[in-house]
Amino acid sequence: MEEKQAHIRLSRQESARYALLPGDPGRIDSIKEYLSDVKELAYNREMRSISGYYKGIKVLAVSTGMGGASTGITVEELHNIGVEYMIRIGSCGALEPSIQLGDLILVNGAVRDEGASKAYIEAIYPAIPDTRLLMATIQAAEELKCRFHIGRARSHDSFYTDREEEIDTYWSKRGILGADMETAALFTIGALRGVKCASILNTVVEYEEDLTKNINDYVDGESVVKQGEVHEIITALEAFVIENKNNGGRDNE
Ligand SMILES: O=P(O)(O)O[C@H]1O[C@H](CO)[C@@H](O)[C@H]1O
Numbered sequence: 063m064e065e066k067q068a069h070i071r072l073s074r075q076e077s078a079r080y081a082l083l084p085g086d087p088g089r090i091d092s093i094k095e096y097l098s099d100v101k102e103l104a105y106n107r108e109m110r111s112i113s114g115y116y117k118g119i120k121v122l123a124v125s126t127g128m129g130g131a132s133t134g135i136t137v138e139e140l141h142n143i144g145v146e147y148m149i150r151i152g153s154c155g156a157l158e159p160s161i162q163l164g165d166l167i168l169v170n171g172a173v174r175d176e177g178a179s180k181a182y183i184e185a186i187y188p189a190i191p192d193t194r195l196l197m198a199t200i201q202a203a204e205e206l207k208c209r210f211h212i213g214r215a216r217s218h219d220s221f222y223t224d225r226e227e228e229i230d231t232y233w234s235k236r237g238i239l240g241a242d243m244e245t246a247a248l249f250t251i252g253a254l255r256g257v258k259c260a261s262i263l264n265t266v267v268e269y270e271e272d273l274t275k276n277i278n279d280y281v282d283g284e285s286v287v288k289q290g291e292v293h294e295i296i297t298a299l300e301a302f303v304i305e306n307k308n309n310g311g312r313d314n315e
């Protein structure tokens with residue numbers, strides 16, 4: 063039996079070609095609803111993992127925790143056990159006024175305003191997704207007919223400095239759609255390791271809305287934010303199906 067990776071506590075035997083990466087370990091429970099033959103694999107620190115099948119394809123779901131540092135560790139260890147495709151299933155605050163709660167952002171580039179990616183390579187290196195995987199997420203979101211936007215995000219390391227409003231205004235005026243904490247590290251470290259990455263963000267805070275405000279918008283009895291989470295999970299899983307088909311169906315069970 064191969065040794066388990068230090069943090070994710072997984073080995074090659076448990077691995078899969080495809081992985082969903084939520085930040086929040088709690089989101090693993092939502093992902094479970096869409097998989098068959100689910101197995102709980104490990105739960106160490108903020109990294110909780112399951113495996114399961116979607117339309118015959120084996121996938122892992124592994125939470126990264128918050129921020130670039132723990133995301134970088136998760137990406138490295140998943141790469142070590144043979145994962146080739148990773149899609150972040152995240153949440154974000156909108157920086158573009160027209161983006162509504164529950165809208166998805168399919169990220170086509172991220173501002174590297176965090177520390178982890180800079181520990182690897184200078185800031186002029188771009189944080190961009192794998193083009194084909196991004197295209198697969200766009201196709202999947204179109205087929206699902208959910209509300210989505212394609213554009214840039216800003217990944218950051220702080221929530222509560224004295225400059226948050228000023229920073230948000232700055233990036234909002236420069237066409238950045240939303241803010242999260244992990245996408246830039248995922249894209250940068252993933253690309254350096256040859257992993258194909260994409261990031262889908264569900265909007266949980268509208269632009270200039272108070273971060274601590276209780277979210278109370280409901281559609282058909284379901285929170286629009288919860289609906290956005292369902293949309294991002296299905297979009298990512300369908301993107302894996304598209305990618306697998308493009309590769310000749312090599313992972314079909
Ligand atoms: O919901 P997740 O995926 O964790 O994403 C967002 O939520 C956390 C902050 O509340 C950060 O991790 C941010 O990127």
Ligand SMILES: O=c1cc[nH]c(=O)[nH]1
Nearest residue numbers: 154155241242243267
């Ligand atoms: O406003 C927000 C909400 C989630 N994640 C962020 O990074 N910012």
